[in-house]
Amino acid sequence: MSRKEVRLSGFGGQGIVLSGMILGKAASIYDGKHATFTQSYGPEARGGACAAEVVINSQPVHYPHIVDPEVLVVMSQGAYNRYVPEFRESGLLIIDMDLVTVDEQAENHRILSIPATRIAEEMGQRVVANIVMLGFLATVTDLVSIDAMREAALTSIPKRTIELNTRAFEAGLEHGRKAMAAGVSG
Amino acid sequence: MSRRVSRPSTGKQGVLEGEFFMLGDDACAEGAICAGCRFFAGYPITPATEIAQRMALRLPETDGIYVQMEDELASMNTIVGAAWAGVKAMTATSGPGFSLMMENLGLAIMMECPCVLVNVQRAGPSTGLPTLVGQGDMMQARWGSHGPYSIIALAPTSPQELFDLTIDAFNLSELYRLPVLVMTDAEVGHMTEKVVIPPYDEIERAERPRPAVPPEEYEPYRCPPGELVPPMAIAGEGYRFHTTGLTHDERGYPATADDRVQWSLVQRLIDKIEKNRDRIIRLAEDEMDGAEVVVVSYGIAARTALWPIEMARAEGIKVGLLRLITVWPFPEERIRELAGQVKAIVVPEINMGQIVLEVERCAAGKVPVISVPHPGGGIHKPEIVLAAIRRAAGRESDL
Incomplete structure (x- = not known):
């Protein structure tokens, strides 16, 4: 596997940073690859768009930051406005469809959508929307194996929430399978 | 009691x-x-x-x-x-x-x-x-x-x-x-x-040298013969001693009347490091054999330099990386040696040129030393370091 770059974005409180942590952990600890996870600090990280950046490679990661990500996960309109204009053509854009409205800026991207937050709310806990999204991400990309992502997720959350997070992850997987079966739009 | x-x-x-x-x-x-x-x-x-x-x-x-x-x-x-x-x-x-x-x-x-x-x-x-x-x-x-x-x-x-x-x-x-x-x-x-x-x-864990003599014979800054590091007593173990930031003799007492004590103390503080340089200094070298250009760097700047180094190698430039794991004491001997072997040395660092001064000092004019500064707030863009490597190798750079 050559170098892969992913940006996960949303607003503070959605668990974006934890998602980056889990993705990197899945790749480096459970898939045996190299992964570097970084995040934005500073004033730009407060309130507005929040982002986690993950680089995955079978070789050691020399350059720790993403330069030209091929996967962009967007869980807020603010993050959409900030990161989509600079996102590469034909990159895979994954959105939370209830929180993000797509416009002509995304017409050259492959787009996959999932109502991650709605699914989480239906489970009674909006906070697991990020885990739903990770289940989806593991299914629709080959960044990490599904087992690695599951293992990384379930070892990164409080033990008493394992059952809830497992359901959230599986729901994301299920939506991912459906999305793959339906084909990629865009 | x-x-x-x-x-x-x-x-x-x-x-x-x-x-x-x-x-x-x-x-x-x-x-x-x-x-x-x-x-x-x-x-x-x-x-x-x-x-x-x-x-x-x-x-x-x-x-x-x-x-x-x-x-x-x-x-x-x-x-x-x-x-x-x-x-x-x-x-x-x-x-x-x-x-x-x-x-x-x-x-x-x-x-x-x-x-x-x-x-x-x-x-x-x-x-x-x-x-x-x-x-x-x-x-x-x-x-x-x-x-x-x-x-x-x-x-x-x-x-x-x-x-x-x-x-x-x-x-x-x-x-x-x-x-x-x-x-x-x-x-x-x-x-x-x-x-x-x-x-x-x-995991290897070193411990400070401890006194081998009873408390009444202990002098806190007396080294055993041939050694440069004095054994260290611990407060509360019965060893009564004095220590100070003033220039002090082997007993730990201030000795400020003439400069002989200052000479021997300061010389020993320096010697205990400089005479053990071989034991202390660690370097990581990558593809140094036959290198025409060597990048000398440390920390994150050395890591990110690996990308432009790979780009330069893909262009056929023989470039090695000398990474300073130990920056101080500075590996003077290795830089002097390199200065006689390579065409140029490139030094990327996230400051406006600090360690490059040491490299220049050791290269002593024998070989060009190219500084690749960065004021901080980000890491070097790979093309900047690549341009410096090309220049060092005598290649035209379009950047």
């Missing part, structure tokens, strides 16, 4: 083992704990805060002590005291705090206190860019405290190496009885990667 002094244990209680996806700053704290550090005094500052935070959480779990200090002067002073109390002690800071620690860094050097000071460098001067990377304190690490001395400074490139080098820093500080600097930066400190923590019993 004698009072027993209670000290933190250094056992394996609470020490981690295994593979973790871990923040660099956290890896530094875990490295310290694996090295036997059981005392941390500090004042939080971005981007070093997570080290203090982790130590505040972890030291109570490992029978250690965390003290939140009122500022960085007190932090450095407190670990000097902790060293005399017999514990392995550390503090961690960044730019402004590093400046505040300089005076008491000198005290630790003069008193010969083993301890570790971590500087997670950010971009300065002054408050600068608190959350963003810099390597602008490399000369301050060498010369920041007043007066003549030698020091040891290490520069990690990854969370794993930050873990490993924090252990090395403790071991060097114990062996040579001085404060050792871990000169990391905001990139490495705030980066999360896999960190392998080996089993506790497989």
